[in-house]
Amino acid sequence: MSEFHNIGLIGRTESESAVLSLKRLMAFLEQEGFDVVLEKETATAISNHGARISKREKLGELCDLVIVVGGDGSLLGAARALAKFSVPLLGINRGRLGFLTDITPDEIEDKVGEVLSGKYMAESRFLLDMSVTRNGKPVGHGSALNDVVIHPGEFIRMIEFDLFIDGQFVYTQRSDGLIISTPTGSTAYALSGGGPIMHPKLDAIVLVPLNPHTLSSRPIVVEGSSEFKIIIGKHNIAKPHVTCDGHDQVITQPGDVVRIHKKPHRLTLIHPIDHNFYETCRTKLNWQSGA
Incomplete structure (x- = not known):
């Protein structure tokens, strides 16, 4: 039964x-x-x-x-x-x-x-929670299975922001934006931005800069329990947008604080018993297969 x-x-x-x-x-x-x-x-x-x-x-x-x-x-x-x-x-x-x-x-x-x-395989995937505060008051929030993306919105302009991970300052970046991706999202937008493919079982998050002004800025992989704080720069001409899986868009203002962390609830994804992650990559990404 x-x-x-x-x-x-x-x-x-x-x-x-x-x-x-x-x-x-x-x-x-x-x-x-x-x-x-x-x-x-x-x-x-x-x-x-x-x-x-x-x-x-x-x-x-x-x-x-x-x-x-x-x-x-x-x-x-x-x-x-x-x-x-x-x-x-x-x-x-x-x-x-x-x-x-x-x-x-x-x-x-x-x-x-x-x-x-x-007859099936069950995989546990984590999601991300995102919130934006302005002068200490909440102005928007969302959740994502793939990624949270900060981008210029309708303007083609670089944006500036400060990144903190677990309370530690990482860098001030000028770029077209930043992708904060789960392993699930590593084969989506983050991949096109030059990020690594992460196996779905990894408890990790990758940060992928979008066209950074400093060419030495590269993707960073951190543990999944990390908490991120991004402070929107005071001198941005564009008003950076924050989106979750392409939805739940929040338009920020200078000085706004974006916080991102792992969601407490996990998703159970069901696959047929013969599911193979590497075969999926091979098929969907046109990897070369042996003779």
């Missing part, structure tokens, strides 16, 4: 192919006798269904497993909303790259069936 009974579904509703996969997945789950709970927005794309409907956050209380049909961005959004509930996530790829959503649409019945029968 499966350890999963109530299965939540979140889908990329603007994608016709994702909706088709959602319907196929729903039919399979109902045929196998599982109770399906549709996320409220997802339900708008599926007509004539008898499933329960729930707000996204409520899925964490109602479900034993949530399956996301879409791209990595869809799974990132689900992770930010559901991590505090400890409900595991499984991804079916209807996006482009698919580092996190690793079941292909034509594998739905086979791979999802294996997971529901107990």
Whole structure:
């Protein structure tokens, strides 16, 4: 008997192919006798269904497993909303790259069936919490599974900020910004910025400067429990933006303080039993394979 009974579904509703996969997945789950709970927005794309409907956050209380049909961005959004509930996530790829959503649409019945029968791998991933204060008062916050990014916003200008790690001053930097990335995010924006690929099991965070004015400024890898404080420089012409996984944007002012640290709640990510991180890198990043 499966350890999963109530299965939540979140889908990329603007994608016709994702909706088709959602319907196929729903039919399979109902045929196998599982109770399906549709996320409220997802339900708008599926007509004539008898499933329960729930707000996204409520899925964490109602479900034993949530399956996301879409791209990595869809799974990132689900992770930010559901991590505090400890409900595991499984991804079916209807996006482009698919580092996190690793079941292909034509594998739905086979791979999802294996997971529901107990044949799967579970990975624990940590998220980041971000907050911005101005004159000691909170003005914004967010969370990220991939990365927190400080950037100039709509202006193409260098920005200046002071970086502290665990209370120790690191440097004053002038650059196009800074990426603070988890191991999960190391294969995303941080990679394109010249950062290292980190295995998902690492308890580490990488800081990747974006086009730093000082060419000797390089990515720094620190332990995952580190706490970061970034003070926005007083002389910036642009107002630096802070984004979490490309969302939860906060526009800062000179003197604002950005704080980032590991979130207390971790995400459980489910993979098929034959999942291999290095094979995923090889496939998605077009690494050379042996003869």
